[in-house]
Amino acid sequence: MKIICSQIPKQIELPLQLVTYQNKFTFIDLFAGIGGFRIALEKLGGQCLGYSEVDKQAIKVYKQNFISYLNKDELDLGDITKISELPPYIDIIVGGVPCQPWSVAGCLKGFEDPRGKLWFDVIRLVRKSQPKAFIFENVSGLASPKNRDNLELILQQFQNIGYCVKWKILNAYDFGLPQNRDRVFIVGIKNNIDRYQEYKFPNPLNIHPKVLDILEDIKNIQVVEKVKLGSETLFRGVVPPSRTRFQKNDELNDFFIFSDLRNGHTTIHSWDIIFTTDREKMICLTLLKHRRSKKYGNKDGNPLSFKNFQEIISDIQVSELNELVKKSILRLTHDNKYEFVNSKNMTGINDIYRIILPTADIVPTLTATGAKDYIATVSIYATHPEDYKNIFLEKIYRNKKYIPITAKHACKLQGFPANFNYHEKDDIARKHFGNAVPVPVVEYVAKELLKTLEI
Incomplete structure (x- = not known):
């Protein structure tokens, strides 16, 4: 057994720090959340002219981190559907457009979901304010085969109002965070700007700290x-x-x-956790193997009757199945068939x-x-x-x-600064970070954009 020393590579700065640079460009922060876009853009020298958000708890966190007496007049734009116009002279508009309509978790309703229609408000404001460029982020499901026509519609709408638009799925893991987080990034540049077609998305950093490298609780393992x-x-x-x-x-x-x-x-499996005989384990694995067979129904997972079990295990007894029911591994359905009590995958x-x-390369998507x-x-x-x-x-x-996984962990796994003040209630803070954009990805996407715009 060989033990390896693990440490954060020196090339990467984890976490990013909130610092102030001389302003080089201006931006509007739509669907601002708790400020993931803003942290990255301010680090690159941006000045925020206004922000739009409707979640009251997120606004509270946003204000306590970014709004002070130095910029108290910054515009709180409120609900995007009620914004008639934006401030003049905007260089970049950014935002993480609500992703639920395009995600599996959100039932993939797309434009049928009112939140999906918010893309048209985004397009309306971009058309009216004509910024030099924009960066928008969404779940990778927007680029799935099911939603590809919707993505093409969004891109076409931006092209129709004078923008060269490019998109790519980027993963937080490729930008120094041990999180498997695929997201679509859409970048548009006004087509009257020199080199507007030359934008290229950033390449992976090839810097891969493990989970234990950035979480204090387990760093000495x-x-x-x-x-x-x-x-x-x-x-x-x-x-x-x-x-x-x-x-x-x-x-x-x-x-x-x-x-x-x-x-x-x-x-x-549940039969690994509680005492079960080898015979009982075999019966459970039989149901696991055959429950998706079309022979027993059209569901993704079908219950099996005693007769179905007899076809597979000729000497099985009803008493054996009922014993697994007593152990709360199986249950009887209304039509006297057997299925697993734990019948939904994500419920665990x-x-x-x-x-x-702790030695893992990544955690799943927050x-x-x-x-x-x-x-x-x-x-x-x-x-x-x-x-x-x-x-x-x-x-x-x-x-x-x-x-x-607590809010403290989520803060680091999303690349937020160590001194970021998140919500005092852990469940609310975890929700905010789950909705947030990974800061280092935005930073590198924006850095390439600023090169193209020669800012």
Whole structure:
């Protein structure tokens, strides 16, 4: 077992600091939230002429961080739908347009959702004020095949009012933050400006601190080098197509998911947590394997009748299934079929969906609604998937060696400054950070824009 020293690379400044530079350009902060765009633009020398936000708690946080006697006359523009005009001489308009209409969590209603129609207010204000450029951010779902026509409509509308528009999906991980956060960035430049077509999105920084590098609670944990394993050992020879860029096909995962609907070398099932016999585990895995078969129904996950089980396990007894019902692993449906009690993936088990190891490269995307995600406070080492799961259960889960992701963590994971004053209530602050834009990504996108505008 080899122990590696882990530290934040010297090239990156984490976290960003609120500093004041001589003003080089002006900007308007739409859908301002708690000021993620503003932090980055002020760092680059921008002066905010006004901000628009409707969430009263977010406005409170925004004001306590940015509005003082030095800029007390700065315009609070309020609800974007009620803004008739913006201040004159604007260089850049920025904003994180509400993303729920385009996200899976928001049911993908797009322009059918009133929040989706806010894009037309954005276009209206850009057309009327004619800034030199703009930067807008949204969830990656806006660029999904389902929403691609809507994205093209938005881009076309901007082109129709005189802007060269480019977009790209950028991930916070590529800009020095250990968070898997894909977001669409849309940049537009007035087509009467020299070099307006030359804008290029920033390249990844290739600076990758681990989770423990930026979170004080776990920074002293030793990083253990993982062993390399073959696909036969990890996946029984078949690599799942759903694996992300952050999951290596020759290493054990850096997280454990609590779910009865999935299976993998770091999936914890309810029958792993409570006492069950090998026979009971086999019955549960049988339901897990066959519940999505079209033979048993058209749902994404179908309950199985006793007769269905008999077709697969010829000697199964009703009493065995009922024993799993008593253990609250299975339940009977209204038509006398069996399904898992934990039948929704993101709800997890015992109020836990994911536990991320401190040595992980990333945490999952922070959300406004919050996920049942935790961070382990100790690291583990194993040379085989089965041992890995057992060690995790004994050393981390049963000993409760894990902590929730708090507002303090979210602040750093979004690249906000160490001296940022977030809301005193942790749940509200976590919501604000879940809605926020990752500050370093904005900084590098804006830096390239300022080069193009020769500011």
